[in-house]
């Protein structure tokens with residue numbers, strides 16, 4: 268029995284000293300494996316008489332159990348220690364600032380969108396959104412563009428498969444009662460969705476992607492707009508003028524930027540206007556805020572009462588203005604980017620040149636025009 272005790276004790280001591288899973292496995296094989304020391308002792312049972320076998324058998328089993336338990340315990344200790352070491356080694360301090368060498372750049376469209384949001388947020392506007400896949404009713408009809416209105420042709424609409432037939436003026440039956448689905452041609456349907464889902468007054472902007480089947484230097488099939496909507500009990504053209512003047516001067520960083528409101532036509536506003544900003548085109552170079560030339564920058568007007576009624580708003584109690592402008596165009600003008608198509612080519616060199624540092628989040632306090 269002494270042999271067994273001393274063997275067991277020396278094995279337990281070795282197990283206690285083992286410092287890796289591999290070393291433990293070697294010890295297990297040396298003790299309990301087919302040719303292990305303990306296994307060797309167990310094999311001597313065969314030559315014993317029944318009485319002795321009973322006593323020693325029980326002792327061997329007890330020793331085996333102790334060794335197996337010691338192996339398990341030590342294995343768990345080693346695993347815990349290895350995990351601790353790994354956690355310490357891979358520790359990330361999330362409070363550290365972003366490394367200066369970070370390579371990512373913010374796309375000019377994202378940057379200008381954030382700038383526009385910062386300016387209007389400062390004026391108390393909140394953000395609204397709508398779906399890119401719109402139905403014919405929200406994109407056109409509810410904006411006072413009935414099925415046979417020529418503006419529908421002008422929008423070069425992308426219809427979803429088979430939906431053009433459903434949208435055809437005479438073909439009310441062709442698409443059944445299902446509204447034709449399309450890619451929204453402007454952000455104006457967000458006005459309708461927001462008014463349907465909320466009670467007046469409203470003061471929102473809605474930036475987003477819009478789609479038209481058109482492509483050249485200054486047109487891409489997908490581009491970006493921001494829609495604005497302000498509805499209250501006594502909002503008038505003076506508010507529209509002041510709000511947009513404030514916006515244009517802030518976004519271009521030109522405090523005395525000249526502008527004019529020019530009469531125009533949109534089905535969803537009455538009266539409608541376009542806003543131009545002062546510029547010079549001397550020598551073919553466009554300069555904002557100089558000279559005596561004009562550049563068209565946005566569409567706007569007083570929301571047509573019919574649009575309010577379509578959206579479920581009582582036009583005898585509520586009135587206000589809306590506007591829409593192209594984000595990509597603002598980015599081109601503000602940052603001197605000549606070709607719109609490059610915006611969407613995902614060329615890393617272009618992005619490195621025209622993109623913005625990730626931490627340059629536009630805020631009015633820090634300045635938008637760095």
Ligand code: DAH
Nearest residue numbers: 453455566567568589590591
């Ligand atoms: N939806 C128009 C377009 O895409 C832009 C626009 C003009 C929006 C006047 C408006 C507005 O809200 O009042 O061409």
